[in-house]
Amino acid sequence: MEKHSTLAQPDTLASAHRTFATEIAALQALDARLDDSFEQAVAMMLACQGRVVVTGIGKSGHIAKKIAATLASTGTPAFFMHGAEAIHGDLGMLTRQDIVLALSYSGAAHELLTVLSVVRRLGARLIALTGHAQSELARNADLHLDAHVAQEACPLNLAPTASTTAALVLGDALAVACLEARGFSREDFARSHPGGALGRRLLTRVRDVMRQGEALPIVHLDTPVADALVEMSTKGMGMTIVIDDNKQPAGIFTDGDLRRLIARHGDIRPLTVATGMTPGPKTIAPDALAVEAATVMDAGRLNQMLVVDDTGLLLGALHMHDLLAAKVI
Known part of the structure; x- marks a missing residue:
């Protein structure tokens, strides 16, 4: 005899709308509290003589990787350094001229605190992007970007959802602000994307x-x-x-x-x-x-x-x- 599930079927559209509403509200709150720390972060990146090294672990690491790629493709030399790999040798990629952009919503990730100590000894600078202004990472960074969200879209308030969206958008905002300040053009973009359709159109003679x-x-x-x-x-x-x-x-x-x-x-x-x-x-x-x-x-x-x-x-x-x-x- 066929058995039927007794689990309640969720209203999937209602769930999606709640997720959208939660994440939109998080971005609106983030937009409302943008202050001169954002301007300082952009100024630091523009003045950087090395590269912007974006690091994180877990879900924050995935967001950090995307932010590094966006920065690199829009005129700001950058690369991603995995937080776990960093403390097992990859910190050797850092130079005194670099800026480290460290993502950790809690601001307490052990790996990034280790990165912080090495950056301090090296003499490089560190921008912390966290959701907790009083965290150890935030308090000891040269500059803190506040990506706090009131709640996650996850109904358990556990899975990084709204918080990762906020971090991603803040990273995009940094990249675009640097792009505009540099006067980065379509031709510059094409030179960074020679294999893409735009690159072929703007570079092929x-x-x-x-x-x-x-x-x-x-x-x-x-x-x-x-x-x-x-x-x-x-x-x-x-x-x-x-x-x-x-x-x-x-x-x-x-x-x-x-x-x-x-x-x-x-x-x-x-x-x-x-x-x-x-x-x-x-x-x-x-x-x-x-x-x-x-x-x-x-x-x-x-x-x-x-x-x-x-x-x-x-x-x-x-x-x-x-x-x-x-x-x-």
Whole structure:
């Protein structure tokens, strides 16, 4: 006989709303009591000649790791040092020029108090982020950031929930304040994230993705159309560049130009590419952003574009497929 659970089923949406309300209230209270200690912490980080070393243990350690990553990616040199590993050798990573940002809601974590004593002997500075202003860690730090919460979202008031959210948001606020003070730009962010979509869009130049040298399909003005087709097929760009006697691009001859030439003349065997090429092709400089090239090509419904220097000298060519392969679009 099938047994049915006699456990009361909670109202999950009501539970979620309570968690949201508790954590929002904690953040509002944190926002209301922000004072000059926050400004001092930002000033210390900006003046730091070393790195900001963020440390913690347990749930605070997870938050510390994320804060270190956010600082590092937004212009403040930082790394995470696990509180337990710190007292088993990793304290050797610290220098006198560093600032330690130590997270412990109780302010009594044994590992971080040991870190505190070593930091003192080393002559580095320590910012404590705790929920208890009178804790040993808070009282002995160079600066204390108060992340106290009235209660956790956990109904037992035990599992770190609201307190870890408060610490995380306070860490984000530090990172963003430092970012703004440094004038950290989208380009700076891209340099820290070269593997991401933004990094590719803001760092990839036309010269990085253009085809050049032997990969370029090139014919002269008097090249027969039949020979031009061989060049087009060999190089696989759906066109060939047509150059004049000075080796300057006079135009391009594309698959579309070929179809139009056949429609007009029928027999194209006696014709040269000069008869049906597209003169004055669109060009772009090699140092332009690849995403700019993509914008121009998309707006003009172009599959190809030539790359020239400021004198008009041909340097290379782009195909829309090159931009897709480089993941700039």
